[in-house]
Amino acid sequence: MRAVQVTGYGDVEKLELVEKPIPEPKSNEVLIKIKACAINNTEIWMREGAYGTDSKSGWKPEGVQFPRVPGSDITGCVVKAGSQINESMIGKDVVLFPFTSSGEEGSEHISEDMSFIGSEYDGGYAEYVVWPADLCYHMPLPDYIESAVFSVSGLTAWHMVEQIEAAPNETIMVTGANGGVGSLNVQIASKVFGAKVIAIVGDLALEKRMKELGAAHVLSYKSNHLADEILEVNGGPIDSVLDVVGDALFSTSLQVLKPGGKFCISGSAGGQKTNLDFRTLYLKHITLFGSVLGTRSEFKQMLEAISEGKIKPVIERTFPLEKAREAQTYFKNAGKLGKIILLPEEQ
CATH class of the missing domain: 3.40.50.720 (NAD(P)-binding Rossmann-like Domain)
Structure with missing residues (x-):
């Protein structure tokens, strides 16, 4: 598959388009064909070293391990299920809850082992991604691009x-x-x-x-x-x-x-x-x-409000995956309104 990797701390030149194997889902995971991935400040600041360039640079004590595929606002279609996952999930359109955690309900986001997709795990600047099945939710809107703007932001x-x-x-x-x-x-x-x-x-x-x-x-x-x-x-x-x-x-x-x-x-x-x-x-x-992120309960409340039309997607523009450098540069421009979206394939 095609993927964009961050190879280290620095400018957008640290983003490289590569070919790499499609990941295999573990027993509790599903493989998702990515349809859209919105850009956040998070992956830009991680690349730039704004969080630090050592053990402070990620959510885990060891810091970000490069190369890393960034991207945490992800929608797509499930194409393969791990051994413990019901195959009825295959074909489902999903939006990904953006981090794993062993924290108790209501405090997942402040657990010491909280780990973020696109920082501790390879993320959405790619054609495929694996993620725990129980952290995949039904898309709140029928459109992949519109549903991709909400997860982290x-x-x-x-x-x-x-x-x-x-x-x-x-x-x-x-x-x-x-x-x-x-x-x-x-x-x-x-x-x-x-x-x-x-x-x-x-x-x-x-x-x-x-x-x-x-x-x-x-x-x-x-x-x-x-x-x-x-x-x-x-x-x-x-x-x-x-x-x-x-x-x-x-x-x-x-x-x-x-x-x-x-x-x-x-x-x-x-x-x-x-x-x-x-x-x-x-x-x-x-x-x-x-404040950083939130709880799974809040995520579900948010998705419900989106599906009811109370919250609407605000999108500035889209870029193809191979234009990730240009997309991140554009993201930092002042005066835009809404999200910038990377598309792994033509819609």
Whole structure:
């Protein structure tokens, strides 16, 4: 099969298109013919060494082992079943829950042995992948491409909204609102949990589309008076922040939060380190949440909400598998809206 491998830490030149054997499913696994794989920051930051270039670079103590096939947002069709798996699974269209874990229900994502597809296991930048059968779920939509945009970004967003306990009478600010996680934060917070959302983007040309996703107000982080604008459109301080940016908007976020407000972060595309005056936290009684992925129960809730039409796929564009370098480069461009998808075969 064709696959794209990361050969080490570095730029997109570390992505190489190779031929390798189709993997054989273990007794508890199925072999999936991949139809679509969405790109996430995760595999780019892993390649770039943003998580570290040693034992800190992956989810396991030994770090990422190269070469590795990245990609964790995967849809496809089951074409072979392991010896313990009922062959009725063959022919099923599935979406993959993106990690394995021995953690108890509700804490799978914080288990010490949590291992991520595309980091600890070969992932979706390929024509085939093997994965445990019990971590393969029915696609929420009939289209492979549309169903591929939710696994990591959607699970991350759903868990973030759950953590801040979003409620219909609250206002939530979403940073990076035009990205994969951000656009889903907007939808989930507004259309599933009923909160009022202030979406922060770079280009206000996206305002109409952000409001279609559920945003009540759309503001630009490029404004020199962003904090004042947030307070003005909300008529006062906000209840919570869902952040994927990090340093660039951290001080603004704390400034506009009400006393007792909540700040949840799952990414740091705008800076991984920040200056923090602890007095801001304790004098305003602010609660901070760190968030990565979520639980299998939340994944199932998310898939149900997608199938009911409450959450819709937001797709920027697709690339063929062999254009993985170009796709990852395009992914990092500012101003896009939604997910970038790799396709192993022509649709």
